[in-house]
Amino acid sequence: MKLPLRFLAPALAFAVLVGFFIAGLKRDPGEIPSPLIDKPVPAFSLESLGDPAWRVGSADLAGRPWLLNVWATWCAGCRQEHDALMSIAREGRVPIMGLNWRDDRTLALRWLAQLGNPYVSVAFDPEGRVAIDWGVYGAPETFLIDATGRVVKKHIGPINLDVWQREFLPLLPAGEGGP
Amino acid sequence: MIRIAALLACLALSPLAVAVDTGQRFEDPGMQARYERLIRDLRCLVCRSESIADSNATLAADLRREVEALIRAGRSDEEIYAFMTERYGDFILLRPPVAPRTWLLWAAPALxxxxxxxxxxxxxxxxxxxxxxxxxxxxxxxDRP
Structure with missing residues (x-):
């Protein structure tokens, strides 16, 4: 039997290739893994969106889990996820801080007035400097920070309640917060 | 003949036409050269297959500004690459680093x-x-037929 080896080798190589392709199909090319995961939060202190005299920063929510949501009024995905953010805020498990990225203050304030404000505070980053420290490359992006000040998760793209329940809630300590 | 010459000239010049960031940023030509080389080596994460030198995305402009600031602050090339990968991961480097996990990648052509x-x-x-x-x-x- 000389046949098997001659035909088996290409078939095997093909099977390996197919394996790679299948693995590739399951990965979302839009998601670049963040090197920030399990690292301490990149510290920042910026003007508050609502009041330029007020500073908003990463130290504000230290000692408890919190979310950082990167958004802008020019970002369609942000409009899409807004209702989910409102629900998460209402749920009250974690406070959400907003990072308003490369936006116009008036437009951003109007957006919050019209659609509701899910944020405990919003940092205003019109030049995108803090966004670079957080490795932001496309809004919306949502980070989960734990009580020790480490980034535990990054979600790229609009968040929804399904993602929130499946991917974020299990990472939160049970019983923390609560309405 | 002239048409062919014109076409060839266009083709030869096309890489120059792609660059978005053409302005002189530094007085010092050495620094300017470093700047141009660095922004060619960094990927624009919004457009993926373009460098931040070629892209006019807002993020690319922000990253160019950051590279400029880092050069002015006297940081070395290695420090600037490290600054970028700490934030965006190795994906931002258009030239992947040679490390144990990328040996297979680099060896693949030879293999x-x-x-x-x-x-x-x-x-x-x-x-x-x-x-x-x-x-x-x-x-x-x-003799066999």
Whole structure:
């Protein structure tokens, strides 16, 4: 039997290739893994969106889990996820801080007035400097920070309640917060 | 002939036409050269297959500004690459680093070439053997129709 080896080798190589392709199909090319995961939060202190005299920063929510949501009024995905953010805020498990990225203050304030404000505070980053420290490359992006000040998760793209329940809630300590 | 020459000139100049960031940023030509080299090596994460030198995305402009600031602050190339990868991961480097986890990637072209040579060698040897066997067969029975 000389046949098997001659035909088996290409078939095997093909099977390996197919394996790679299948693995590739399951990965979302839009998601670049963040090197920030399990690292301490990149510290920042910026003007508050609502009041330029007020500073908003990463130290504000230290000692408890919190979310950082990167958004802008020019970002369609942000409009899409807004209702989910409102629900998460209402749920009250974690406070959400907003990072308003490369936006116009008036437009951003109007957006919050019209659609509701899910944020405990919003940092205003019109030049995108803090966004670079957080490795932001496309809004919306949502980070989960734990009580020790480490980034535990990054979600790229609009968040929804399904993602929130499946991917974020299990990472939160049970019983923390609560309405 | 002139048309062909014009076409060739266009093709030769096209890489220059792609660059978005053409302005002089530094007085010092050495720094300017470093800046231009660095922004060619960094990927624009919004557009993926473009460098931040070629992209006019807002993020690319922000990253160019950051590179400029880092050069002015006297940081070395390695420090600037590290600054970027700490934030965006290795994906931001258009030239992947040589590390144990990328050895296979870097070795792949050589491995494929070696594999190709191996196949060619096996085929040539086999053909040669068949040729010899046929020749021998012919010599043994030269008169067979």
């Amino acid at each position: 494929f070439l070696a594999g190709g040579f191996a196949v060619v060698l096996v085929v040539i040897r086999r053909r040669a053997r068949i040729g010899l066997a046929n020749a021998a067969a012919l010599e043994e029975e030269p």
